[in-house]
Amino acid sequence: MTAAPLTAADYPLSINRPELLKTPTGKPVTALTMEAVVSGELTAEDLRIAPETLELQAQLAESAGRPQLAANFRRAAEMTAIPDAEVLTMYNALRPRASTEAQLLAMADRLESTYGAPVNAALVREAAEVYGRRRLLATDDAEDAEQDGAVTPAVAIDEETRA
Numbered sequence: 001m002t003a004a005p006l007t008a009a010d011y012p013l014s015i016n017r018p019e020l021l022k023t024p025t026g027k028p029v030t031a032l033t034m035e036a037v038v039s040g041e042l043t044a045e046d047l048r049i050a051p052e053t054l055e056l057q058a059q060l061a062e063s064a065g066r067p068q069l070a071a072n073f074r075r076a077a078e079m080t081a082i083p084d085a086e087v088l089t090m091y092n093a094l095r096p097r098a099s100t101e102a103q104l105l106a107m108a109d110r111l112e113s114t115y116g117a118p119v120n121a122a123l124v125r126e127a128a129e130v131y132g133r134r135r136l137l138a139t140d141d142a143e144d145a146e147q148d149g150a151v152t153p154a155v156a157i158d159e160e161t162r163a
Contacts, residue, residue: 006059014057023081024050051077071119078117094127096136103138104128 014029021029021045035060036042047131054077079087092098093107108124111117131137 005054006063008060008064009112011060013053013060017056020056021053022050024048029049049076049080051080054080075119075123077128078115078120082111082114082117090124093125096131100138100140101128101132104131 001110003147006013006017013021018029019086023029023032025043025046027042027046032042032046054073057072058073058077061067061073082090090107090111092104099107105128108121108128111121
């Protein structure tokens with residue numbers, strides 16, 4: 001990355017430090033022009049964000065005293081290695097009552113072992129723990145949900161419709 005730490009004065013990087021920005025294929029950000037698109041010099045992969053760019057953004061956020069934003073950028077950097085279809089599957093699995101604790105923990109393990117994404121894995125494990133405390137985990141069957149007094153989204157919609 002860079003020898004000197006980034007500061008808020010470096011923001012925006014595309015103007016103040018463009019030499020630091022590269023596409024996932026290694027092209028400099030200055031190569032991203034309309035002419036290059038029209039001529040076919042750029043591919044779709046060139047237009048994606050590189051994990052290194054997201055790490056630089058995280059450093060900027062930290063230097064501005066925004067640790068939560070920095071953490072978001074670091075999670076996003078890890079997610080660049082995850083196929084889009086898998087990201088959508090994970091998004092749906094993280095909805096309340098969509099997954100059991102075991103399913104969420106398996107997802108966290110897969111994030112670490114398959115994609116090298118420990119920050120995202122920690123977030124999924126935290127979600128599993130919080131969902132468990134708040135009774136937002138899916139159950140193995142609908143009867144368990146009714147016995148626990150949990151209201152599934154479909155039941156909640158039906159109840160609202162009848163009201």
